Amino acid sequence: MSKKEEYILELENITKIFPGVKALDDVSFKIKKGEVHALVGENGAGKSTLINIISGVFGPTQGSIKVDGKEEKITNPSKAFELGIGVVHQERNLIDTFDIAENICFMDISTGKNKMKDKKAMNQKAERAMERVGLDLKPWQGIEELTSGKKQMLEIARAMCMDSKVLLLDEPTASISLTEADMLLKTVKQLKEEGVSIIYISHKLEEIFEIADSITVIRDGKNIGETLSASSLNKDKLIELMVGRKFVTETYNNRDLSKEPVILEAKDISSKKNPIPKSFQLKKGEILGWYGLVGAGRTEYAREIIGIDPITNGSLLIKGSEVSIKSYEEAFQRYKLCYISENRKEEGLFLQHNITDNVGIIALDQICTKGGFISYRKQNEITESYKESLSIKAKDIFVETASLSGGNQQKICIAKGLCVNPEIMIIDEPTVGIDVNTKGEIHKLIYELSVQGISVIVISSDMGELVGIADRIIVFRDNEIKGELENSKDYESMSTKVMGSILL
Template sequence: MDTVLKLDNITKSFPGVQALQRIHLEIARGEIHALLGENGAGKSTLMKILCGIYQPDDGTIVIDGEARHFANYHDAVAAGVGIVFQEFSLIPYLNAVENMFLGRELRNRFGMLDRSRMRRAAAEIFARLGVVIDLSVPIRELSVAQQQFVEIGKALSLNARILILDEPTATLTPAEAEHLFTIMRDLKRHGVAMIFISHHLEEIFEVCDRITVLRDGQYVGMTDVAKTDVGRLVEMMVGRKIESSFPPKPALPTDAKVVLEVNALQLHKDGPVNRFALREGEILGFAGLVGSGRTETALAVIGADAAHVKDIRINGMSANLSDPADALKSGIGILPESRKTEGLITSFSIKQNISINNLGKYRTSRFFIDHGSEARATADIMKRVGVKAPTMNTEVATLSGGNQQKVVIARWLNHHTNILIFDEPTRGIDVGAKAEIYLLMRELTARGYSIIMISSELPEIVGMCDRVAVFRQGRIEAMLEGDQIESNAVMTYATAGATAGTRGATQHEHA
C-alpha cells in the first residue's frame, strides 16, 4: 500500500477531558477513507491536530514517510493538507477568487495584484470540478452548494494532497451530493487522498474505500467498506447493537382531536393555496426536495414569515398568529433547522437556554428570580429529555449535536407547548443520538404532544411519520398515510407531482 498519511498513537487532553487516546489512522494515496464516530468521539479534535490547529500531547504525524510537526494551520497547508470545514470559513463579502487566494494573492512583476491570473487559475479549478461559479459576485450571493464547491476549490488551489471533507453533504440536495461524489472520484484518480466525515452511512458505502471508527476518544478499528455492513458499523460506533433506529408507530384513533387546522395558507398572491391538519398525538411529516416550500409553510404558520392568505384554527378556535410570540402563546414551539444560530444561545448554560423563554415562571418580584425553583425545574426537564452533561451550568457550545437538540426540546416543554415543529431534527447528529431523538419524539406524542417534522431524509420520513404531506413547488401534492408512506411514492410526488401516478390521498382529504 502506498501510504501517504499515518497518524500513530495520537493523544490529546483538555482540562478534565481525555479527548483522544492513542489514535491510529493510515490512508493510502488516492484513497477515500471514512472517519466515523458519534458526536464527541474525537473526530474533529483529530482533524484539528492534522491541520495544525491543535497540538497533540503525544504521537506522530507522518506524511510520505516523513515525520511532521505542524505548529499551525499554515504548516499543514504547506505540507499538502487541506480541509473543507463543516461550517464554511469563507468571507461572505468577497468573491470566489478573492476567497481562494486570500492571504496568498498572486502579484505581477511590479508587485501589483494580478487579478486576471488569479481569475484564470480559479476558473481552471472550477472547470476541473465541473461546476459553474460566478466569479464576480460576493460569496453570500451563491447557493450553499456553490459555496461548498468554492471551499473545495480553495483547498485544491493550495495543491492539497490530503483533503479532509467534514460533513460536506449536510446542506446539499441529493443531486448536488452526487455531483460532489463524482468530483471525489475524479480527485481519487488523480491521487488525492481524502478523509470523509459523514453521519450518512449510505454515503460511506457509496464513495469510500475503508473506514476507521472512533468511540469516546479511542480507536475502535479499521475495516474495508466491502467487508462490513451498516449494523456492524453502528455497533462499532455506539458500543452496542441498535436493533431499529425507529420506534414502532402506534395505532392512532381515527377520531383523534384536530389540534391545528390550516384551512387556507397562501404564501404569495399567485401561489398555491395549501390545506392540512395536525391531530393530537401524531407526527405529520413535511417531505419534498430542498426549496419545495416545506420550511416556508411552517414559518408562515407561526408568523415568522408573512402569508398572503392565512386561515388557522387551534383546538377549534380561530387563531391570529402574526409572529412567533403569538404562536408560542398558543402552544406552538419550533426547533429550527440551524439549532446553533437560531435555536440556542451557545455561550449560555443549559439552564439559561431552557429557562430563557419562561423566566416569568420563576420571578418572585420585578427584580428577583427564584433560582432554586428554576434549578429544580431544569434538573427535572433535563432528566425527562435525557440531556447528558456534567451540570445544568455547562455551556451549551460544549455539548454534542444530539444533546444540543435535546436542550431546544427541553426549552419548549418548559413553556407548556403542545405542538412542536421539528425542522431537520437530526441533521448533523450521529446514529446513536438519532435513535434517542426518535424515541423522545414518540414519547412526546404518547403524552399528547403533536409534531410536524420537516426532513430531507427519506428513511426518517418513512420510519417516523404517521402521515406525510409531500411538497412540490410550494404545493402539497399528496397526503400519504399508512402503507402509502414509502420512499418511491414520496419521491414520485416530490419530483413529478400528483399527475405522475395514482394519488394515494390528496391534500383535500387533510383531516
C-alpha cells in the same frame, strides 16, 4: 513502492485534552495514497477534534503526525495548506464580506500567492472550482444571501480546487440536497482516482459504504480496534462498533387518529415570498412528516405559520379558530406553537453561554419565583433532566455551548423547544448531524411527545426518518404541496409513492 511512500498521513498516539475533557486518547491510524478513509463514531466521539488537529486549528496534547513519511508540526492552518492538506470543517467557514471568488481563493490571498490584484484569475479559478461540483453561481456574487446548502457546496468547491494531497471532509453532506450530495460523492471518487487521499466523516452510513475503502471507528476519544476495510463490514456491524452494543431500530405502529380533533389547519396560505397557496391539517397527537428535497420550500412555509414571514392570503386556524400570528414570540407564548430551526448555529443557540443558561432563557416561565427572581436551582434541575433524557454529552451543564460537538449542540436546541411545554411543535431536520443511536432516541422522544397529545410536524429530507415515525407525509416540491400520503411504515412502497408524487 517503499513503505515510506505508501502512507500519505500517519497519526500516532494522538491525545487531546481540553480543560476537563479528554477529547482524544491515544488515537492512531494511517491513510494510504488515493484512499478514502472514513472516520465514524457517535456525537462527541472526537472526530472533528482530529480534523482540527490535522488541519492545524490546534495542536495535539501528545502524539505526532507524519505527512508523506516525514514528521510534521502542523501549528497553524497555513502550514496544513502548505503540506497539501485541504479541509471542509463541520462548521461553516466563509467570510461574509468577501464575494464568492474571494472566498474560494481565500488561501491564495492569505498566504500571499494572490494579493487580490488579479481579480480575473480569481474569477476564473472560482468558476472552474464551482463547475467541478455543479454549482451554478457567479464568482462576483456576494455570499450572505446564499442558503446554508449552497455555502456548504462553496466550501467544498474551495477545498477541491486547492490541489490537495489530503482532503478532510467533516460531515460535508449534512445540509446539502440529495442531488448536491450525489455530485459531491462523484467528485470524491474522481479525486481518489487522481490519487488524492480523503478523510470522510459522516453520520450517513450509506455514504460511508458507497465511497470508503477503510474505516476507523472512534468511541469516547479512543480507537475501537484496528482500521478495517469497508468491504469487511456491514451497516449493522459498524453501528455495533460505534455504539458498543447490539443496536435495534425501534418500530412505531400505525395509529388511528380519525377521532382526534384538528389542532392546526392552514387553508390556502401564501405569502409574498411564497405565492403558491398551500393547505394542510394537523391532528392532536399526530406526527405529520413534511418531505421534500433541501430547497423545496418547507422551512419557508413553516416560517409563515409561526409568524416570522407575514401571510398575505389564506387563513390559519388553531383549534378551529382563525388566528393571526404577528411574531414568533406570540406563536409560542400564546399558542404554544414552537419551532426548532434547522439553522441551529445562527438561530438556535447562544454559543458563548453555557448549557443551563441556554435552556433557562427559554424556560423563564418555569424558573421565575413569585417575586420575579430566577431560581437557578430549578433552572439547573430542568437542564439536568434534559441532559439525561437526550444524553447530551458534556462534562456538566456549565460548559460553554460552543465547546460541544455539533450533534450535542443540536440536542440542546431540541431541549429548548421542549421547555415551552408546546402543544404544537415544528421540528426542522431534527437529526441532521446526529449519530444513529441518538437519532433513535430523538425519534422515540418525538413519538412519546405525540402520545402525550402534542402535535408534531417533522420537516425532513430523510425519507427513512419520516417513514419510521410519521403518521402521514406531505410531499413538497418547488414551493408546492405535491401529495399527501398515509404512512404504511413500509419503506419500499412509501418511497415509491413519495417519489411518484414529487415527480407529478
